[in-house]
Amino acid sequence: MKRDEEFWSDDGTVILVARDVEFRVYSGVLAIHSPVFRELFSNEHPSRTVSINGKDDVPCPVVTVTDSPEDLRHILRVYMPRSHASIFSAREPSFAVVSASVRLGKKYKMNPLYEQSLDFLKHYYPSELDRWTDLRAWAPDGWPINRAIGVINLARLSGELSLLPVAVMSCTRLSDIARGFTREDGSQETLAPDDLDVCFKAKTELRKASMRVLFDTLAPTAAPECKAPATCSDVIRAALLGLHSRLDDLLDNDPFFPYTTYVKIEDGKFGVCDACLAMLEDRCWRGRQKLWDRLPEVLRINVPGWGEAESAE
Incomplete structure (x- = not known):
């Protein structure tokens, strides 16, 4: 057994043993935050005589837990921090x-x-x-x-x-x-084997579904309000035919990227009229939302309630 370098307090009231590491900490603090620890500490445990506040031969219970020392250390850092905390420093946990x-x-x-x-x-x-x-x-x-x-x-x-x-x-x-x-x-x-199987199959299904959304978005038809349907249809058709040059991106990118990720846009313009541009944006948004609502189905997993709020809205 070895003492933990970070959590060994000379006045600690309990020794927690995780594998080959001992932590001497305060049982009362853990009991306040955890009913499980509170009950655990109320049971009989082997004890070891320690010194507390100048008094020798004070019995200190030794409690063995099944957690890894690394996991236990993370929890103790939350409830018994060893450094000054600041509410102004945002912390991104690992x-x-x-x-x-x-x-x-x-x-x-x-x-x-x-x-x-x-x-x-x-x-x-x-x-x-x-x-x-x-x-x-x-x-x-x-x-x-x-x-x-x-x-x-x-x-x-x-x-x-x-x-x-x-x-x-x-x-x-x-x-x-x-x-x-x-x-x-x-x-x-x-x-787990079942989840591994889900991920293997999901890769193909997700690609197929996202490609379908993109092709539906770029279907070469103009908006009903378009004043030059032949011209706008040709522009959309050219964009659709040009997807072959972006094949690697189509297969590897986020399946919810918008169509503008893959088509050539010059001077911030796609080359169609405002009515057709609005139509394309609407198709893209609706197609991606529909795919998102069907995502568990596409991935072949069960997620109760998924997409219900979005569909209602």
């Missing part, structure tokens, strides 16, 4: 911090920590299209994209299935998805 907060927050019923961590994930793996298009990033700042594997696992653990569509969509961009990634404690984070 995946390891968020993952530990969700898993241990659920296990020990630390509800505020658990809920705040899920809210963080919901911000970056949203259930609304406009929030996703505002992000324009596949992961939170500083997170490798393969952490979406862990987000899928956290979604399954927590039951927050609304996290799944964007997380699965992110995983379709991974070339070594089966390998997973190495966690802080050296263990490997991988997908």
Whole structure:
């Protein structure tokens, strides 16, 4: 056994043992925030004599937990910070911090920590299209994209299935998805076989669906109000035929990119009249929204309630 360098307080009232690391901390603080810890500390445990405030031979309970030292350390940093905190410094947590907060927050019923961590994930793996298009990033700042594997696992653990569509969509961009990634404690984070199968199949289905939206958007027909339908139709047709030069981008980009990502625009103009431009924008928006509402179906996953609010609106 070795003492943790960060969390070993000479006046701590409990020794927590996680694998081969001992943490001497304050049982009362943890008991306030966790009914599970409170009950755990009320039980009988082996004790060790320690010194507290100059008194020797004070019995200190030794409580063994099944968590990794790395995960436990993240939780202790929340409730027993070792440095001065500032409300003016925004902190972007790592995946390891968020993952530990969700898993241990659920296990020990630390509800505020658990809920705040899920809210963080919901911000970056949203259930609304406009929030996703505002992000324009596949992961939170500083997170490798393969952490979406862990987000899928956290979604399954927590039951927050609304996290799944964007997380699965992110995983379709991974070339070594089966390998997973190495966690802080050296263990490997991988997908369950069923979720791995979902991600493999989702890549093709998502590409097909997004290409269909793009082709429908660029269907070479003019708007009913168009004053030069032949000219505008030819411009749209040329844009459609020109997609072959952007094939790699079409297959690898965000499936919810607008059509303007792939067509040639000169001097900020597409080359069609205002009526046809409005028609194209409407087609693009409606097509992407419809695909977003169908995203769980396209990915072949079950997400109750997905798209209902957007469809009603």
